Amino acid sequence: MINDKLFESEDYTLSPIDFEKDPEVDSTYSLNLRYARYWCDSFTKPLSKNEFKKKYEKIEKKVEESRSVIHFAIRTKVDHHLIGFLRIHLLWNHAVGWLVVAIGNPDYYAKAERQIIPLILNYAFMELNLYRVEVDVPEFEAEIGIILEENGFNQDALNRGVIYFNHRYWNEYLYGILKPDWEAMQEVSA
Amino acid sequence: MISDDILTGEKVKLVPFEAERDSKIFAGWRKNSEYLRLMDGDVALHFSIEKMKKWIEENELSDKFAFFIIKAKDDDQVIGEIGLSGFKGNHCNAFVGISIGEPDNWGKGYGTDAMRVILRYGFGILNLNHVSLTVFEYNMRGVRSYEKAGFKHEGIQRHFLNRDGRRWDMYRMGILKSEWEELYLSSSSS
Numbered sequence A: 001m002i003n004d005k006l007f008e009s010e011d012y013t014l015s016p017i018d019f020e021k022d023p024e025v026d027s028t029y030s031l032n033l034r035y036a037r038y039w040c041d042s043f044t045k046p047l048s049k050n051e052f053k054k055k056y057e058k059i060e061k062k063v064e065e066s067r068s069v070i071h072f073a074i075r076t077k078v079d080h081h082l083i084g085f086l087r088i089h090l091l092w093n094h095a096v097g098w099l100v101v102a103i104g105n106p107d108y109y110a111k112a113e114r115q116i117i118p119l120i121l122n123y124a125f126m127e128l129n130l131y132r133v134e135v136d137v138p139e140f141e142a143e144i145g146i147i148l149e150e151n152g153f154n155q156d157a158l159n160r161g162v163i164y165f166n167h168r169y170w171n172e173y174l175y176g177i178l179k180p181d182w183e184a185m186q187e188v189s190a
Numbered sequence B: 001m002i003s004d005d006i007l008t009g010e011k012v013k014l015v016p017f018e019a020e021r022d023s024k025i026f027a028g029w030r031k032n033s034e035y036l037r038l039m040d041g042d043v044a045l046h047f048s049i050e051k052m053k054k055w056i057e058e059n060e061l062s063d064k065f066a067f068f069i070i071k072a073k074d075d076d077q078v079i080g081e082i083g084l085s086g087f088k089g090n091h092c093n094a095f096v097g098i099s100i101g102e103p104d105n106w107g108k109g110y111g112t113d114a115m116r117v118i119l120r121y122g123f124g125i126l127n128l129n130h131v132s133l134t135v136f137e138y139n140m141r142g143v144r145s146y147e148k149a150g151f152k153h154e155g156i157q158r159h160f161l162n163r164d165g166r167r168w169d170m171y172r173m174g175i176l177k178s179e180w181e182e183l184y185l186s187s188s189s190s
Helices: A022-029 A049-066 A111-126 A139-150 A179-189 B019-029 B033-039 B049-059 B110-124 B140-149 B177-189
Strands: A012-015 A069-076 A082-091 A096-103 A132-138 A154-165 A168-178 B012-015 B066-072 B078-088 B093-100 B130-136 B152-163 B166-176
Touching: A012 A111, A022 A049, A022 A082, A049 A069, A082 A111, A096 A111, A111 A132, A111 A139, A111 A179, A132 A139, A132 A154, A132 B152, A139 A154, A139 A168, A154 B093, A154 B130, A154 B166, A168 A179, A168 B152, B012 B110, B019 B049, B019 B078, B033 B093, B066 B093, B066 B110, B078 B110, B093 B110, B110 B130, B110 B140, B110 B177, B130 B140, B130 B152, B140 B166, B166 B177
Parallel strands: A096 A132, B093 B130
Antiparallel strands: A012 A069, A069 A082, A082 A096, A132 A168, A154 A168, A154 B152, B012 B066, B066 B078, B078 B093, B130 B166, B152 B166
């Protein structure tokens, strides 16, 4: 029987962007620069509703034209409220995916990732057929590292002093998981 | 004392791209698959001179990259390309990429010298805190050259590449501004 629950966990769903409602929510979340930095390529700053619309359009264009990135809005299952996003950048020729999970609503920090990470690993290995998935984690988001390790990720690299945020330099951890490691974990938990 | 010669090393100097001249040279170098497979993880492809020229012209005046041509100091020959990109953490980190075109010029110390020059530029002019690079498991000549320039090993992206029917690791290396100052400023002042 094929898995028909690729996009939902117990409390959250992965869904398309809602161009009507999401810009306002994301714009409010982006006042927290910890969230805004996931949206900004250069200078970290809050983005307006219109800027978010432009960001969404750019992402959807890239998804459609190149399939080099996949983007989902993360919502609560109960009321479909936007709480953040998930993105996978793909290097198809090597079956590698670089994952970004950003939660904008502090009430869901760590809670959402705990359900979203297993969900996206299943999608990455069983639908996208990736061999390796990796995630960059800033030192100040260390709780995400713990969740990644619980899901079989290994800390593959420590990039020293590569982030400047809130008056100081921070390290960034690069976590990686390979398909065989993930499959072994599934067998243990089955 | 301010130096006017930031971009000149012992063997090489870094100069801007010239679309007309360099598009022909780049198209020529890229006919060598070994060159392409040492340079990056992208699919090995050929591009026409016209396409290369267009790419260079499109990136002129870009603030996203700082790319240079490497010229030999003694005879002014164009021997390679080097550049900083992927500026991250509000421009405190960048990735460096380097390629020496003709195999006859490999192993002569041009790359190490060009790397020392671009580090001086990155730390001394752009005020970076860290410079990162990735290098493939099968490019040990590159690893040795980067170590010589002062880079330290920061981790291994396990089984990142899929080439010639097997997976290869990708090494992550980096150098902090403080390490660069220790290596280069203390030796030049003593």
